[in-house]
Amino acid sequence: MPSLVTVAITIATLALFLKPVYDRAVTFGAFRSPTAIFHNAGAGDLRFIDGADCEDLHLHESGSIFTACQGTQGTRAKWFPPLTNFDDPTSAGDGELRVIDPKTFTSRKLTLDGFDSFFCTHGIDIIEDPKSSRAIYIHAVNHAPSDEFMQSRNASLPAERKADSRIEIFHHVVGSDKATHVRTVRHGLIQTPNDLLATGPTSFFVTNDHFYREGAMRKIEDFATRALAPWSNTLHVVSNAKESGYDGVDAVHALTGLHNNNGIGRRPGGIVVCDTSGGVAYLAHVEGRSIKLDEQIAYQSTIDNPSWFTDKYPGDNDRSGIVQAGLARAITVHEDVHGGKGIPPIVWLSSGAPGKGWNTSLLFTDDGQSLSSSSAAILISIDPATTDKKQAWLFVSGFGSRRVVATKVDL
Ligand SMILES: *[C@@H]1O[C@H](CO)[C@@H](O)[C@H](O)[C@H]1NC(C)=O
Numbered sequence: 001m002p003s004l005v006t007v008a009i010t011i012a013t014l015a016l017f018l019k020p021v022y023d024r025a026v027t028f029g030a031f032r033s034p035t036a037i038f039h040n041a042g043a044g045d046l047r048f049i050d051g052a053d054c055e056d057l058h059l060h061e062s063g064s065i066f067t068a069c070q071g072t073q074g075t076r077a078k079w080f081p082p083l084t085n086f087d088d089p090t091s092a093g094d095g096e097l098r099v100i101d102p103k104t105f106t107s108r109k110l111t112l113d114g115f116d117s118f119f120c121t122h123g124i125d126i127i128e129d130p131k132s133s134r135a136i137y138i139h140a141v142n143h144a145p146s147d148e149f150m151q152s153r154n155a156s157l158p159a160e161r162k163a164d165s166r167i168e169i170f171h172h173v174v175g176s177d178k179a180t181h182v183r184t185v186r187h188g189l190i191q192t193p194n195d196l197l198a199t200g201p202t203s204f205f206v207t208n209d210h211f212y213r214e215g216a217m218r219k220i221e222d223f224a225t226r227a228l229a230p231w232s233n234t235l236h237v238v239s240n241a242k243e244s245g246y247d248g249v250d251a252v253h254a255l256t257g258l259h260n261n262n263g264i265g266r267r268p269g270g271i272v273v274c275d276t277s278g279g280v281a282y283l284a285h286v287e288g289r290s291i292k293l294d295e296q297i298a299y300q301s302t303i304d305n306p307s308w309f310t311d312k313y314p315g316d317n318d319r320s321g322i323v324q325a326g327l328a329r330a331i332t333v334h335e336d337v338h339g340g341k342g343i344p345p346i347v348w349l350s351s352g353a354p355g356k357g358w359n360t361s362l363l364f365t366d367d368g369q370s371l372s373s374s375s376a377a378i379l380i381s382i383d384p385a386t387t388d389k390k391q392a393w394l395f396v397s398g399f400g401s402r403r404v405v406a407t408k409v410d411l
């Protein structure tokens, strides 16, 4: 008969191994039933805005929201290297840049001047043109298929020879209807680009969110945590506006040793880098071309592209903080992308300040019908003089979202 000590040791050992697995199941939403639409201000306030599968959203000081979308809904199920979908390279096609007017809940598509190539969109960033206060540069990840794969259609090619992922840089005069292509940026270290943080007209941080691009090790990488799979990295890339492709590009590792470092965004006094499938946000700061981690916030779901919310009417309850959009049930994302039922989204707000702690609350979730997936969200204060409670408009969309959704939320 095993002694009490043996039993105790066995239970302790099991608990030691089961606790991390249980934690992973929580983050992946294994215990979360996607209840019919929940959002805390009543379904009457839902607004639908044109823009299929817009993975990233950025608020510009003019009040407009910039986003990159796929022109044709559903194409990500056939071609989207970040989800290991490589079946049909021609589906990489119709990416677009859009501008959302948050006052009218409409969006318009920018004409892409001087750009005639596949455009499979993902993360973007915007940055002021130092030479004109009315203009910005838009940096955008492009998961175009490689020429080799387009010509051969050889399904046995390894993933790194199927996709030719790169960064496109555009220039845009705010308020105009076009974005002019400045250059394409390629570099051997840009491998699984996901999100961008521009540091100048043609320089940026870019996250390589995975080490493995397909296969069993990729699945292990997704399900593991930083303790087991700290294999992804973030680059700092410097280029110029005169050359294109691989020419005139310098890239260095800015951050290594994170797991699935995916979304990257600004906050007052620093930046935020997200371990997406780990559900952990790292508050960090930039030192030269490096990123240094300061503190972390853990979430009960996967997260993605972070944004900073400035509470314009703080009163005695300042809710400024980090907005995080992720998946309510990441455990079924591959089935949901192909299944057409919708991918349940979830959005959080972490109010607080570095060193003072963060209060995280649920802002929005859905069964996948109103909004399918969420990977970015923007929160805009509502003047309290026009409402009877503290509220904001939440704009949210995802890589498979079919449209952008706006909804009023209580803060
Ligand atoms: C397809 O690619 C694989 C892997 O590179 C290679 O072994 C095979 O010969 C290719 N098939 C054809 C028809 O080129």
Ligand SMILES: *[C@@H]1O[C@H](CO)[C@@H](O)[C@H](O)[C@H]1NC(C)=O
Pocket (backbone or CB within 6 Å): 351, 352, 353, 356, 357, 358, 359
């Ligand atoms: C978190 O919320 C509690 C209760 O509302 C409040 O007392 C505290 O100041 C908040 N902390 C932060 C960092 O906002």
